[in-house]
Amino acid sequence: MSREMSPIEKAKFVAAKQATEHVESGMKVGLGTGSTAEWFVQCLGEMAREEGLKIKGVPTSKRTGLLAQKVGIEVITLEEAKWLDVTIDGTDEYDSDLTLIKGGGGAHLREKVVATASERMIVIADASKKVEALGAFPLPVEVIPFGLPVTQGLIEETLIGMDVLGREVTLRMKGDVPFVTDEGNFILDLHLKRIANPRQLSLVINQIPGVVENGLFIDICDAVIVGHGDGRVTTRDITDNTANVVRFDVLDDDNIFADVAD
Structure with a gap:
């Protein structure tokens, strides 16, 4: 066709x-x-x-x-x-x-x-x-399912000290259930609008317990x-x-x- x-x-x-x-x-x-x-x-x-x-x-x-x-x-x-x-x-x-x-x-x-x-x-x-500046597309952060509310809370708290324009964090869904990656994890999407310092943000986010990896490729x-x-x-x-x-x-x-x- x-x-x-x-x-x-x-x-x-x-x-x-x-x-x-x-x-x-x-x-x-x-x-x-x-x-x-x-x-x-x-x-x-x-x-x-x-x-x-x-x-x-x-x-x-x-x-x-x-x-x-x-x-x-x-x-x-x-x-x-x-x-x-x-x-x-x-x-x-x-x-x-x-x-x-x-x-x-x-x-x-x-x-x-x-x-x-x-x-x-x-x-x-x-x-x-x-x-011109990254961040209009939500930044995906892969996290383990265990302790999800704790991990999300730590990410939201961390974003307060970051140079970004938005701080909304949402759990990625697939229909009525969380989206599950090929590795069996969940994804939190960070709606940041603009990321002034991607390198700093990547390093800080990856230090949070429960975070597996973020979507910044540096x-x-x-x-x-x-x-x-x-x-x-x-x-x-x-x-x-x-x-x-x-x-x-x-x-x-x-x-x-x-x-x-x-």
Whole structure:
């Protein structure tokens, strides 16, 4: 089934397509979670079928793992891989320093572990994810279920001393029950509006008993590939201080788009 793509969908796809330039046969690749990362996995599957690409993928979520297997990518665990050549993942926000907020899909714990076990992390995104200051997107904090009210109270108390504009903390829900991560934990979303000092906030939050990991990715991302609705893709690499622009012709009737949306 084919369908017309929105500009945002086109932007996500061309970013994912450009990211495949960083993948070669024989690599061990971290596979991110989320809508943009799913496009990347689909592109890798197409390359495996049509070009004979052979890689081993380490998924950051059960959902990504199932998709990778479906499109023909060999899936292994991080324990089996030990070290990865590259991780390619999406983001919910990023700033000029390539500091990220991730975790909208509830997988930031695994995403951070996989990214830091990689030679490089490359983020793929549409242009709307670029922000002047992080915090408009709620900051996810993964916490253990035991003692949840205590942990939440400690986080709320800690935020009083932080340079943020908002301090609301909410438990992420899935219908009428708490959302549960692949690791069996809960997520508290911190509605901060603006984070003046992400590094300080990350360090302080992670010291609170009951907190497993927060969604701030600091000094982890090496490059960002940004897609645009007109087919343009801009790449910024902070490791060698380079930037470039390419353009793709996107056909709305390409079946890969329908597959990702299903």
